[in-house]
Amino acid sequence: MSVPGLSINFATVRQGGSFGAIVDACLRHGITAISPWREHVEVAGLAEAARIISENGLRVSGHCRGGFFPALDEAGRRAAFESNRRAVDEAAALGAACLVIVVGGLPAGSRDLPGARAMVADGMAELLPYARAAGVPLAIEPLHPCYAADRACINMLGQALDLADTLGEGVGVAIDVYHVWWDPDLAAQIARAGRNGQILAHHICDWLVPTKDILNDRGMMGDGVIDLKAFRQMIEAAGFHGPQEVEIFSHDWGARPIDEVLATCVERFEALC
Template sequence: MNRYSLNQATTKHWPLEDVVAASAKANLDWIGLWREPVQEYGVEKAARLVAESGLRVSSLCRGGFFTAATADERAAAIADNRRALEEAAALGTDTLVLVSGGLPEGSRDLEGARAMVRDGLAELAPYAGELGVRLAIEPLHPMFCSDRCVVSSLGGALDIAEQFPASQVGVVVDAYHVWWDADVLRQIARAGSRICSYQVCDWIVPLPSDVLLGRGMMGDGSIDLRALRTACEDAGYTGPIEVEIFNAELWAQPGQEVFDTALARYREHVA
């Protein structure tokens, strides 16, 4: 249980102070944070809050979105990612999760979009190394390829990550996005020391109309979360395991109720 980390997105409408307090009360070691609520609260203030509670930040979500139609938009994305790296360092985490971005508006050039991701990483990786924060490429399920993430498999993420030092660029193994892949266990083994995070939730059926909010509580769906956890451990990953669930029905429930359920389900289906 010392690896458990509740990603802040799971209790989206619960104030940061409450998430931190509940995690500390439960004697947890970790918490996962999101940029927007942290920025609203204040990065330095959030860093103090977490540190004084005795917690550590497992990751900061999210950077990325490198793909854009114009050079100015791509430059703005690089600048924002530099700020995200600085925020991650200030919060004391070594992991900035990246969602790479989908196809630029009006484009069908998938390889060109993936080249933009590589180019963005090339600009940021040295700075990430200076700050001691790894750029963690998160592949998303192929249904998000057009609008959110042109990196659609763990193998594809590794093809990009391996062009950079492992101390600067790694990958996220998010069960929701990779469980379907017949090659996922081999790719997890290949990832080895590049694994920056293992994230868990469940794949429920039927999916809601808004598939972005289709993640389920562990145990409510189809994913063998413990098998993926074991594969990550066999590859050498023993770091935090984040519960990250986007689900409007969960977000409408009291934060403490979701917190307690997530912790219980993690014990039952992941630990």
């Protein structure tokens, strides 16, 4: 029995081992859409990962991740660009719906947030022609403001859409409930993204109260305070009907057997999302 509309981000089940082992576990639970991370693809080998996807008829809802454009010097920025080119190549080979872009934060020692955002815009503008030629849409993922310094200096959906509008064709957004559920302008910005066909991915989990670790204490759907059904209604009203991708960074869930995690994902998705 398959579970239509559900995708598993490999961050949720890193404990499951290799690329092939994670795919096998997903298939045992009827999950036929995945979003791998570059680390898993690197270990498996790109050709082998692509073969596994093709032979099992899997849908790839996204590839994680590109970005991290800001750097202290030109050498650092060139290294980021080359890494992003390779990420585009991987996404194309895997048939991914998009390359998720976590843009990066402040370079080490910097306090220049506007400067970091300018480097993001410049880096994406330089990468975009290569991504367009490869047929890989770039999905900017705004991250919660607590990550502005180290992971992403784009923190609200409106900011991400402003940049996508500036860059044009081939750029949209990945909307992760964990990062944007609190935004008072959320409904208007989701509707805006829908009007322009810019919703490329939708990630789900939950926000725990209290949250003990801002990076690794995401909640399983239903264990926190996010109204996931209302969120899905907004996303679908905006025209996005792609998979809901479970992405849970969690010391708790990461310590549990992969089959327990996947069974819970299926149960909660069907009941609550």
